[in-house]
Amino acid sequence: MxxxxxxxxxxxxxxxxxxxxxxxxxxxxxxxxxxxxxxxxxAPALAQQSARAVIGAVRIGSNECWTGPxxxxxxxxxxxxxxxxxxxxxxxxxxxxxxxxxxxxxxxxxxxxxxxxxxxxxxxxxxxxxxxxxxxxxxxxxxxxxxxxxxxxxxxxxxxxxxxxxxxxxxxxxxxxxxxxxxxxxxxxxxxxxxxxxxxxxxxxxxxxxxxxxxxxxxxxxxxxxxxxxxxxxxxxxxxxxxxxxxxxxxxxxxxxxxxxxxxxxxxxxxxxxxxxxxxxxxxxxxxxxxIPLAAEIKARRDEMIAVREKTIAHLQSRGLKVLPGSHANMFMVEWKGKAPKEVMAALLAQNVQIGRSWTAYPTMSRVTVGSAADMEKFRIAVDKVLMA
Ligand SMILES: Cc1ncc(COP(=O)(O)O)c(C=O)c1O
The missing domain is CATH 3.40.640.10 (Type I PLP-dependent aspartate aminotransferase-like (Major domain))
Structure with missing residues (x-):
């Protein structure tokens, strides 16, 4: 039927x-x-915002996990x-x-x-x-x-x-x-x-x-x-x-x-x-x-993510960027010192780093997913380059 x-x-x-x-x-x-x-x-207006994954880029745009099962x-x-x-x-x-x-x-x-x-x-x-x-x-x-x-x-x-x-x-x-x-x-x-x-x-x-x-x-x-x-x-x-x-x-x-x-x-x-x-x-x-029963492995993955997230946020703050407080997940919202999120997104993509979208309610901010330690190191380097440009 x-x-x-x-x-x-x-x-x-x-x-x-x-x-x-x-x-x-x-x-x-x-x-x-x-x-x-x-x-x-x-709903094309919304769909446009969530760009397709760019193969080969550091993919920190869609809140996936940085590693497999x-x-x-x-x-x-x-x-x-x-x-x-x-x-x-x-x-x-x-x-x-x-x-x-x-x-x-x-x-x-x-x-x-x-x-x-x-x-x-x-x-x-x-x-x-x-x-x-x-x-x-x-x-x-x-x-x-x-x-x-x-x-x-x-x-x-x-x-x-x-x-x-x-x-x-x-x-x-x-x-x-x-x-x-x-x-x-x-x-x-x-x-x-x-x-x-x-x-x-x-x-x-x-x-x-x-x-x-x-x-x-x-x-x-x-x-x-x-x-x-x-x-x-x-x-x-x-x-x-x-x-x-x-x-x-x-x-x-x-x-x-x-x-x-x-x-x-x-x-x-x-x-x-x-x-x-x-x-x-x-x-x-x-x-x-x-x-699902692997409590120790789940905790280890969570702890790994938290350490990488906090290191990344501290770096962004040291560059004078505002990060919304209180994230308990593998993502955070960041504001780019007056630069438009779309432009920053494109500039970071040119450095082979794909970040996430903005929301109408917070139009000056982008969502960034917490990737692996190596991903986030590349992200930090790319942010420094883009901000200094
Ligand atoms: C809050 C929330 N709910 C549900 C989903 C849907 O995920 P999936 O269909 O992969 O389970 C997502 C995906 O990003 C999400 O962020």
Whole structure:
């Protein structure tokens, strides 16, 4: 059954119509969840900002990890290649859920696996927002849900980050008290800042009862801080999202997780979700399963990143550049002493160093990803050259 056929089932059509979606919107939902539209192309202004990776350059523009999967994860993936004739040689999805369950202290019934976190983010927007129930995010934050909201006709409201660059959850609720979806990214992309769990709990408790709170923890393993996973054991209106694309070095392998009450997950499955979730390449599943319990290796990678990040920030500050404080992730925002980020980006690219984009809310700043020690040494040398030019 195609996604369009699914959407034409009477009970699904009725649900979508009841939430304010038009016939035209249904075509757009089918294109979005069926993978026939890439929203980067639907919103050219945003897409232009995220330049394609330049092969051979120092790539510190898209928040990837500077190195590949943890060695035990890579070994598990390589081993399972030899059993590639089987759809699932030995209950690998269940092994993944058991491993995640042991680490997070969550029942396996509350865990689903995805090819990264982009699909469940779109799916959650379609399920919980609509033309009549909006989406609220911080500003700046990870923009994917802005594009999805625009595509499905949901109002997107943005509340500026607070004074410490954390999410201002009270301002978020006040900005649209009747939204269908509230999105908190912690640590936040692009600032790397954490939102305290107490603030996340406050938003869960004070938003409309039938609205859903997403906590996107794509970068949480880079922050030695409490996470929101346990919230989903007690509530049926919180969705926590994880990805293996960041600290675990698996962006190209595609593996993500959502944590939620089974009733909430079930709603997300309505639009052909079963064709995507829990149907993943065995290499990614095996790699994730072997990686997730490796607390010492995770800490070592985090410590390595923090040392490199702090050394880089200290260097930039010694050159009189302003760096936003409080990053707990593999990125930071830097301001270029009055030079336009686009020009600095081009000048650094001429030195073979590719940095990240700017956000409209912080137009004088660029996001820089923390790469390896060697990457960041090249970045520092290139910055010195460009600033002196
Ligand atoms: C905050 C955040 N969430 C989700 C994603 C999506 O990542 P993926 O689809 O690779 O899991 C990203 C990627 O940069 C991100 O920064």
């Amino acid at each position: 195609t996604i369009l056929e699914t959407l034409k089932k009477p009970e699904i059509t009725e649900d979508l119509r009841g939430r304010g979606y038009s016939r035209r919107d249904m075509g757009r939902i089918a294109a979005l969840l069926g993978g026939t539209v890439a929203l980067g192309r639907a 943890l060695p035990a994860g890579a070994a598990a993936a390589m081993k399972i290649v030899t059993e590639g004739n089987r759809y699932e040689p030995n209950g690998e999805h269940d092994q993944l859920f058991a491993a995640v369950s042991a680490v997070e202290g969550l029942p396996a019934t509350h865990i689903k696996a995805w090819p990264g976190s982009s699909d469940p983010l779109n799916r959650a927007a379609v399920t919980f927002a609509s033309p009549t129930r909006g989406i609220v995010t911080a500003d700046p934050t990870y923009e994917q849900i802005w594009r999805t909201g625009a595509w499905i006709g949901a109002k997107v409201t943005k509340a500026p980050l607070g004074p410490q660059y954390q999410h201002d959850v009270k301002a978020m609720l006040a900005a649209d008290p009747n939204a269908g979806l509230y999105y908190v990214c912690s640590p936040n992309n692009p600032t790397g800042t954490l939102t305290p769990i107490a603030d996340i709990v406050w938003l869960a408790e004070n938003k409309p009862k039938d609205a859903v709170l997403i906590v996107d923890e794509a970068y949480i393993h880079f922050a030695d801080a409490p996470n929101a996973a346990k919230l989903v054991a007690a509530r049926d209106d919180v969705l926590v999202m994880r990805t293996f694309s960041k600290l675990f070095g698996m962006a190209g392998m595609r593996l993500g997780l959502t944590f939620a009450a089974p009733s909430l997950h079930e709603k997300m499955m309505r639009y052909d979700g079963m064709q995507v979730t829990n149907m993943l390449p065995m290499t990614a599943v095996a790699c994730g399963t072997a990686s």
